[in-house]
Amino acid sequence: MARPKAFVYIVRCRDGTFYIGTARDVAKRLALHDAGKGAKYTRSRGPVKLMWQEGPMTVSRALRREHQLKQLTRPQKFALISGELIVTLKRRS
Helix, strand or coil, X not given: CCCCEEEEEEEECCCCCEEEEEECCHHHHHHHHHCCCCCHHHHCCCCCEXXXXXXXXXXXXXXXXXXXXXXCCHHHHHHHHHCCCCCCCCCCC
C-alpha cells in the first residue's frame, strides 16, 4: 500500500503574518483558508498567498517538518522563502 503524501506550506496572511501548515492538496487547503474555513488563525486574516511549499513527503515527515519550521524566527522564514536559508530535517534516531 502506498503511503499518503503530504506537503508543508507557508502562506502570508493579509496582515503580513505567516502561517505554516501541512496538506495533502495545497490548492484545496488554500481555498479553505480563503473561504474562512481553514485554520482558526487564518479565518480573520484572509485572503492568504502561498509563499513556499515543500513535498511531497509522508504525512509523518510533513508534520515533523511543519513543527521544525514553526520554530524559525520571522527573518529566518523570510530567508527560507527567498532561498537564502536551507533548513534540513534531522533524521529520527
